[in-house]
Amino acid sequence: MPRIGVFVCHCGSNIAATVDCAGVAEATRGFPGVVHAADFKYLCAETGQNLIRDAIAEHRLNRVVVASCSPRMHEPTFRKAVAQAGLNPYLMEMANIREHCSWVHADRQVATAKATEIIRMVVAKVARNEPLTAKQVGLTKRLLVIGGGIAGIQAALDVANAGYQVTLVERTPTIGGKMAMLDKTFPTLDCSACILTPRMVELSQHPNIELRTYAEVLSVKGFVGNFEVEILQKARKVNHLTCTGCGTCWQKCPEKNVPSEFDVGMGRRTASYIPFPQAVPNKPVSDTANCRSVRHLAAKERGEKLMECRVCEKLCPTKSIDWEQKDEIIVDRFGAIIVANGYDTFDHSVYGEYGYGKYPDVITGLQLERLMNASGPTKGEVVRPSDGKHPHSVVFLACVGSRDDKVGRPYCSKICCMYTAKHALMLKEHDPNIQTYVFYLDIRAAGRGYEEFVRRVQEEYGSTYIRGRVSWIYPQDGKLIIKGEDTLLGRPVEVEADLVVLATGITAASGAVDLMQTIGISYDTYGFINEMHPKLRPVETNTDGVYLAGCASGPKDIPDSVSQASAAAVKVCGLFSQDYLTTDPMTSVVDQMKCVGCFLCEEVCPFRAVERETLRGGKVVARINESVCKGCGLCVAACRGEALNLKGFTDQQLLAQVTALLRA
Amino acid sequence: MSTYAYYPGCSLHGTAKEYDRSARLVCQALGLELREVEDWNCCGASSAHMVSHWLALSLPARNLQPVEKMGLETMTVPCAACYARLKDVSCELKDPEVRAKIGRVLGDQVTGRVTVEPLIGTLTTQEILDKAASLIVKPLTGLKVATYYGCLLTRPPKVAQFDDPENPQSMDRLLRTLGSEVVEWYFKTECCGASLPVARTDIVLDLSRKLLAAAKKAGAEAIVTACPMCHSNLDSRQGEIRGRYGDDFKMPIFFFTELLGLALGYPARELLIANHLTDALSLLQGRGLA
């Protein structure tokens, strides 16, 4: 039998001014199950809490209702108070008679009557409360970082330096990401490689970090503290344990005409290759789509003839070439995941007015970075892809694939204004006689030293900034004619250029949506991760234990990505500082006797908390993984057979509230 | 035999009679019956939508109603400007509120069920291209042409829903089928200044000159259009351009239906090619096409 105690708080005059608290307490004495009622000036004060604790002992109360402020304010306080008196904390309920009553109704009679009814409902609920116990589960203190760009590198190093084991998975043959492709960084013009490569080396030599390049995440199961992850290690056809990275194989590889991904098509590479000289690991992979030996072996299997190559195999001094090497799946356990899968640049071939990506001298900003880079395909000489000549006039177009509804990209890519200004400056440094023009919509240079940088490019480096979108580019006499509007003058403009550089915007990395679905985190229409809270929890995803960093959640520059990575690292360290995890006991629960195994619950659950369990006799029923369940109750409302219930908000509790109110 | 409602528009009864004539002849040859929309009126192009949104919708809408009464489903429109207006209103009529309001303006129920397509679209389906290929009498072999679609046929893409907005191909395919060589150039959908011939002749001359110069540079011997306004500007302004800029292009401007008619064996005389203001017959005679 419930023995309920009701405690009515005056909250000074906050409640007492419009509610007759003593009268309310008196009225509640008649409610079913109530054996004690009292009112007090400040229940949240130590004296008030003592009053409750004493009453629990004195009247042998097994349920408590605190009628005061919003539970969003003081629920933890009063749960703790009753727990100190030996009562299960979940046997306390609060009746909100301040925010929902005394503060919004001036009429004392109305407010008093309403407060009484609110308490009546909560009394009916608390009578049906069950003691709940928070569970404790152990955790694996190992971090998985997905993506080896600057964000992933920073996060991995921070967590590894805190003493935890980290595995970093990168799908390309090297870490470094987009930052490694850049020549200089704005606005300080630091050499990108000079600041990045030491970090890459530090990561590869870190005793707490396991680096897996040329690998991808295949599946993620489990929950915070206990993820089970399948990682696909793609075959490199090179044994990295014995390979010394001497370079013989990629220098001698006869297949030299593969467009280089790292040089964004501006250069060529061999089939056996490292993407760039400072790649980490500095050991090659053989690109099986282009390797002549691999193609020879495949042809042989089909019974066709193709010339044999095996040059690398013959020349390798350590006999590290392994044609038998296969893709491998590794299963590992992690306690947390940081997703830093980066971005791709917008594919401008949808812009018909800019030539559908078919004019060789219309290139992207990232391609220009490779051309300007001293270790790039042209050794830092900026030349036209069409004829190898130096350009004398270069036009930049901002917002290509950004702020453009027409191509489905209404958002600002944040970095293009700055990198375009940097490009205009760098070109002038390369060749003082070069003419640069920048077509822009608005200059968005919010950041320390950013606006000053853009002004310098305009004023000191003489770049001509024209406000307006370019409507048309076409080739004429070996040059490109750029037509647009100067919206400040309100006139059409036409510029002749040798080279056009498109500031292509940031899009979600290729395969991002597949990855999000694999991990089970939510993403927006563009494939960027949705944060748990855009303001207050910006590096957490909606799945506990999965964090994000860098452009995975939208356009960011390097300092923002690095800050986020460190923020995510702190979240992981906080998680790993615990020896076990306490779960909220207000989760769904299945009555397996009633469950018919329709799994509607599985369909509606946003957190993949529903698991399948086979009972003796073969019946498959639902089971809730309490560590994953967040207690939304979607499954309960969806269950047709009333097999599911939500602890703390059971059907019985909620219906009792309805009945208590209306039957009175 | 497919039957189309045919909306010639004012130009084809005036300055572009040769377009009307050639369109009717080639359609007949290709087995398409054209039935002129009964009691049609001006579509309002280039002036109505400057003045009143509802006038600009109601004028073309009034031309769609008779089509249903004639028992036809599809209207084909030779003029690019008329097409732009009629297609626009047929899109707008999908909104029931617009339908109701236009119905009140016209005093007649408006359904918006009629499909509107440009004549260049009607005549460049694969089926028609195959048929044309089989009927060629005089292939246009060696004739180097620049295809010029003008600014209205493909824009705005969401409304026009015809071909690629920046690099359309349908006329190119047709002319290649007829044996001519289509030059690569970049001005296919640039503006000729069509709506400004009276108010700002200077702009028209400048824009048309650029088009003619670009076509010439690309190696074209003639420009082929699918719009009476484009044709009128390019054909009739060459003298003024010579006077103002000194460029003497002597560039024949054809309607695509004229070249199609020639290939199908109609004599130039019957196609009214002599009506052009810039001599087109000499070129044709030189190639044995007229």
Added chain:
Amino acid sequence: MTSEFEPRIVGFLCNWCSYAGADLAGTSRTSYAPNIRIIRVPCSGRVDPLFIAKAFQEGADGVMVLGCHPGDCHYVEGNYHARRRFAVMHRLLDYLGVDKGRVMLEWVSASEGARFARVVNEFTDQVRQLGPAKRPVHSF
């Protein structure tokens, strides 16, 4: 005081947005019609149509379900489920003989105290206009 009919209204409010919005109406001292009695639920998607039917059976004159705005659900998509369920629920209400004007699904965020008050006032007026509800005869 006139003896005007005062409807009894049950409100199911999601804990994260609408309940907090009602709290904000309180902290901002925004007064509104006192007829509503609030039941806290974790999410609007937790609300079983049965709760609504039960409320009418027990004599409620109106039922409100308030949740987070679309896209803002604390549980990612709970309010979408609520919305879909609500659309289907309308047909059941017809069958029960409950006027559709007696139920309302609305979105109130944690920052919309004033909006909460407005929504409650409008709904209370609406139900007051409809008069006392007849109890559905069908049992569940």
